Amino acid sequence: MVEPEASPHRLVEFMTAVGRCPSVQAAHLVAAELVAEEFDAEVGAVVVDGRLEGHVGFGRDVPPEAHLLDVPPGSDRCDLPGLGSLHTLSATWRRGSGGRLVVARAELPFELGDRTLLLGMAGALGLTLDMIAALERERGRQHLLEVLLGVQRAISARQPVPDILSAITAGASSVLGDRPVALLLQDAADPGRPIVTGAGEVSDGPCHRAVVEVDGAVVGEIVAGTADGRTTTAEQSLLDTFAGHASMALTDARAMDALAAAFRDPLTGLPNRSLFLDRLGEALRGDRGRRNPAVLFVDLDRFKAVNDTLGHAGGDELLRAVARRLTDCTRAGDTVARFGGDEFALLLADGDDPHQVRAVADRLVASLREPFTLGQELTWIGATVGIAHAPPDRDDVDTDVLADRLLGDADLAMYTAKAAGGGRSATYRPQMRSARRDHLALRAHLPHALARGELDVHYQPVVELGTGRPLAVEALVRWWHPERGAVPPVVFVPVAESTGLIVEIGRWVLQRACRQAALWRRDQPNLLLHVNVSVHQLRDPAFVPDVVAALDVAGLPGEALVLEITESLVVGDDAALLQVLADLRALGVSLALDDFGTGFSSLGYLSRLSVDLLKIDRSFVTGLAEPGGRQLVQAVMDLARAFALRVVVEGVETPDQVAQLLAVGCTTAQGYHFARPGPVDVVTAFLRDHAPAPRRTPAAGAAGRVSAAPVPGGPGHAPTTGRPRAVAR
Numbered sequence: 158m159v160e161p162e163a164s165p166h167r168l169v170e171f172m173t174a175v176g177r178c179p180s181v182q183a184a185h186l187v188a189a190e191l192v193a194e195e196f197d198a199e200v201g202a203v204v205v206d207g208r209l210e211g212h213v214g215f216g217r218d219v220p221p222e223a224h225l226l227d228v229p230p231g232s233d234r235c236d237l238p239g240l241g242s243l244h245t246l247s248a249t250w251r252r253g254s255g256g257r258l259v260v261a262r263a264e265l266p267f268e269l270g271d272r273t274l275l276l277g278m279a280g281a282l283g284l285t286l287d288m289i290a291a292l293e294r295e296r297g298r299q300h301l302l303e304v305l306l307g308v309q310r311a312i313s314a315r316q317p318v319p320d321i322l323s324a325i326t327a328g329a330s331s332v333l334g335d336r337p338v339a340l341l342l343q344d345a346a347d348p349g350r351p352i353v354t355g356a357g358e359v360s361d362g363p364c365h366r367a368v369v370e371v372d373g374a375v376v377g378e379i380v381a382g383t384a385d386g387r388t389t390t391a392e393q394s395l396l397d398t399f400a401g402h403a404s405m406a407l408t409d410a411r412a413m414d415a416l417a418a419a420f421r422d423p424l425t426g427l428p429n430r431s432l433f434l435d436r437l438g439e440a441l442r443g444d445r446g447r448r449n450p451a452v453l454f455v456d457l458d459r460f461k462a463v464n465d466t467l468g469h470a471g472g473d474e475l476l477r478a479v480a481r482r483l484t485d486c487t488r489a490g491d492t493v494a495r496f497g498g499d500e501f502a503l504l505l506a507d508g509d510d511p512h513q514v515r516a517v518a519d520r521l522v523a524s525l526r527e528p529f530t531l532g533q534e535l536t537w538i539g540a541t542v543g544i545a546h547a548p549p550d551r552d553d554v555d556t557d558v559l560a561d562r563l564l565g566d567a568d569l570a571m572y573t574a575k576a577a578g579g580g581r582s583a584t585y586r587p588q589m590r591s592a593r594r595d596h597l598a599l600r601a602h603l604p605h606a607l608a609r610g611e612l613d614v615h616y617q618p619v620v621e622l623g624t625g626r627p628l629a630v631e632a633l634v635r636w637w638h639p640e641r642g643a644v645p646p647v648v649f650v651p652v653a654e655s656t657g658l659i660v661e662i663g664r665w666v667l668q669r670a671c672r673q674a675a676l677w678r679r680d681q682p683n684l685l686l687h688v689n690v691s692v693h694q695l696r697d698p699a700f701v702p703d704v705v706a707a708l709d710v711a712g713l714p715g716e717a718l719v720l721e722i723t724e725s726l727v728v729g730d731d732a733a734l735l736q737v738l739a740d741l742r743a744l745g746v747s748l749a750l751d752d753f754g755t756g757f758s759s760l761g762y763l764s765r766l767s768v769d770l771l772k773i774d775r776s777f778v779t780g781l782a783e784p785g786g787r788q789l790v791q792a793v794m795d796l797a798r799a800f801a802l803r804v805v806v807e808g809v810e811t812p813d814q815v816a817q818l819l820a821v822g823c824t825t826a827q828g829y830h831f832a833r834p835g836p837v838d839v840v841t842a843f844l845r846d847h848a849p850a851p852r853r854t855p856a857a858g859a860a861g862r863v864s865a866a867p868v869p870g871g872p873g874h875a876p877t878t879g880r881p882r883a884v885a886r
Contacts (some may be wrong), residue, residue: 167195167274172281181289182334185211188258188282194272195278198262199240200225203282205256214240214261228259232267248275250283258282261434297332301395304328314405319354319419319431321406326355326379329399333381333392340369340403342377345417351377353422353435367392367400371407379403422495424473425480428661433494433502435559440506441547449547451508453518454567455483457499457525458539458579462692471531475538478531482524486517502564508546511584518542518582526580542582543571569593576648599644600652603636607665611637614669617834619687619805619827622819626845629685629719630677631827632670633834634662654691663694664703671711671718673837677844678717684844687719687749695722696733701740708744716743719770723751742767749805753793771797775808775828781817791821799820 171191178184185203189211193201200214202225209225220518227237228247229755235245243261250256260267308328311321330338339355379400381392407416420432427437438448457479464472476499483493483501492504503521508514509794525540545566551559573592574583606612612634619629636644653659667688674686694700708715720741722783738748749770773793780786790806797804806818809828818826832843 161214164727168277168281171195171278172285175282176288178289180293181286184282184286184289186213187211188278189213189871191463192258192260192275192278195274196246196260196262197264199243200237200259200261202259203256204259210256214283225259225261226612228257228261232255232272235261237261246271246275246278248272250279256283256286301332304332304400308402308406308825312402317419322354325399325403325406327514329379329381329396329536330355330544332395332399337382338399339380340377342369342407342416343378344420345561346421346426350436352416352432353439365396367393367396369403369407370406376407377403379800422497425477425495427480427484427501427695428492428494430494430496430502433492433496433504434557434560434564436492437504437563438556440504441551441556441559448507449509449515449549450547451505451547452563452567453503453505453514453521453582454543454545454564455501455503455521456541456543456571456575457501458541458575460499460538463536465539465692465696467531467536473527474531475536478529479525483521486524488518511544511546514544514546514583515584518544522580522582535645539580539673541571541575541579543567543569543574544582544584545570546584572596576651578647596652597650599638599649600656601650602638603652603656606636606638607662609639611639612662612665613836614666614673615669615834615836616673616840617827618832618847619685619825620831620847621822622806622809622815622826625831625847626849627684627847628825629679629687629843630674630840631687631721631834632666632689634666634676654693657693658696659691659693663691664707667703668707668710671707671713674717675711675713677841678713681844681848685717685719685747687721689721689751695737701737704741704744704746716747717723718745719747719749719752721749721772768802770803770805773806773823774803778808778810778814778818778828781814787817790818790823794822866880 171188174191175184175188178187178746183710185205189201189203190213191201192198193213198214202209202211202214203390204213204226207226212225225237228245230247230249233245233247234242236242240261241263243263244266245259245260245261246267247257250258252462256279258275260275284444305328308321308324311324322342326340328804330336337355339353341351341353344350344352364380364382366378366380368375369379379396381396383392420429420435421427422429435886437452440448460472463475467475479501480493480495483503487493487503487505490506492506494502494504496502503517506518521542522540525538528535530536543566545563547559547563548554563826568588569738570583572583573589574581576592576596577583613636615633615635616630617633618627619631634646634650636646636649638644650659653662670686670688674684678684697703704718704720707713722738742748747769748767749772750768751772753771753773771793773790777786777790777793781790794804804823804825806823806826807828809815809818809830811830815826815830832840835843
């Protein structure tokens with residue numbers, strides 16, 4: 158029991174402790190804790206204006222039946238849930254808004270000295286709260302002036318509109334005690350979905366609002382959260398002030414245009430990265446556990462080749478067409494965005510079913526695989542898609558962090574699909590991160606591989622289809638990593654492309670292959686050498702001189718060299734590229750159009766480039782067994798004959814394919830059915846064993862008979878799903 162004569166000392170301690178609080182709200186809680194401790198009570202509470210502002214003795218949410226609000230001044234008894242029947246004591250202060258201190262305990266009833274002390278503490282609390290409130294008002298006024306002055310300066314300096322709007326929402330939040338504040342602005346391009354700046358989740362709970370107008374028309378509203386749905390006149394006035402500043406920032410017509418530009422891609426009209434992240438954040442905050450969004454990251458295949466050859470106008474036209482197709486593949490509630498360049502992203506608000514999400518991704522890939530009409534030409538590109546799903550349990554994860562992580566995961570999945578050949582989709586898995594680390598390690602090691610002698614050139618024979626007689630060899634680069642062993646070209650060639658190392662590696666392959674071909678031609682003077690050429694090499698000013706030097710050093714005539722280029726390199730009227738090809742032909746070098754039928758097939762390009770040879774992609778061969786497959790190969794052969802072009806069929810793997818190709822007039826091929834790519838000694842033996850036999854008169858009955866039997870080393874080898882290249886396209 159506390160004696161009355163001890164109360165002055167205790168009151169000073171009480172006032173000092175409460176007076177240290179930075180805000181009235183904090184003072185309420187500290188006061189409740191101190192009175193409960195002072196009176197050894199189970200419950201302490203502060204009641205102001207009929208509201209329970211601070212309390213101890215219950216959980217975070219005081220049950221309404223606690224009756225603390227109904228405890229009258231003086232001493233009494235009260236039944237409190239979970240605590241039973243308690244003695245209560247209440248004391249009132251009159252200063253300021255007025256209020257009551259309430260304590261309740263089970264053991265001892267309250268005596269006169271307790272009541273005297275609590276009355277003194279209540280009066281001291283009233284004085285202290287008035288002092289803290291005055292300081293808060295002064296600090297609040299100063300802070301409000303600083304915030305509004307900062308916003309006004311930003312408007313006057315014509316800072317980017319999104320920055321001004323973010324300053325308005327952040328400033329309003331700080332002035333209103335860190336309550337969540339958001340600006341919801343109408344989006345003319347998508348009226349049903351506002352542009353949200355600030356804390357988008359505020360509109361989902363109790364809140365109060367102020368209208369944002371431009372020239373008398375409502376263009377949005379500013380929304381502030383509130384715990385109990387109530388707001389004071391002062392708070393509403395503050396919100397109106399910030400709404401007025403938002404109206405001021407948007408009143409200039411140029412500001413509205415800038416707002417649209419800040420959230421929309423100017424080329425396609427699609428949402429940009431900023432608006433996409435805004436909507437992704439909104440989807441992550443809403444319907445947690447019930448709807449889990451999915452992010453699709455879309456990267457166009459071969460777009461750079463189109464942009465380089467058709468020019469930026471053609472590239473822009475293609476990007477707009479891509480945007481239309483992507484939009485056609487999605488639902489009304491989904492978001493399609495362009496991040497810049499050839500990168501797009503999709504937000505599927507309802508991505509719970511991974512099979513449905515994968516179906517959407519595959520639909521995108523299939524749609525973008527269809528040709529685009531640009532002017533008078535048909536153009537083929539393609540797309541690779543990475544998928545990432547939001548976790549259902551994300552309550553404790555920062556929304557902005559999670560949004561960035563999802564985009565990163567989808568990007569990583571896209572990269573993985575691209576490394577597997579592109580033109581497909583892949584869903585993010587955690588192990589992809591280790592694969593990415595491996596890629597970065599290869600990227601760091603590759604620049605030193607050539608100097609360390611880790612690269613080698615293998616060769617695959619090109620043969621006469623009916624006899625297996627070698628007509629040419631194709632040079633294919635290989636990398637033997639000292640720790641990882643053989644690194645597939647499909648893995649390291651794209652790395653070389655992206656780093657520019659492909660020019661140096663391609664030059665080395667050309668030099669080495671020319672020297673080796675010159676040696677083989679001593680015994681087989683008609684043997685040709687095929688070397689693949691990257692777009693980076695063709696655009697290197699030193700490429701034609703490099704070819705001249707390689708031929709001269711090896712003593713190889715230009716007529717013995719066939720340079721293979723892909724269709725994607727030769728689209729459009731690129732004068733510089735066409736001149737390079739003309740210079741190569743002037744050296745006697747032949748040009749082959751590689752992987753014909755998979756890219757930018759055009760009759761006009763065939764005549765304009767004067768290519769000598771078509772290489773039919775292996776996909777045509779594997780499709781021979783499908784309906785219409787044989788007729789398709791026949792059509793390509795007819796096209797080649799019309800242009801007087803030689804034809805090489807790639808990827809021949811079975812005797813049945815040989816028979817069908819012979820039936821449609823194919824005479825030259827390469828593939829595992831005849832020989833795998835191999836090092837110099839293995840290919841040397843193959844050339845020796847399959848060199849043309851001395852001519853002699855055929856025996857009676859043997860004339861016209863064609864053998865489709867494979868050469869040694871062909872049968873028994875497992876088919877391959879792809880052919881490594883010396884340089885990638």
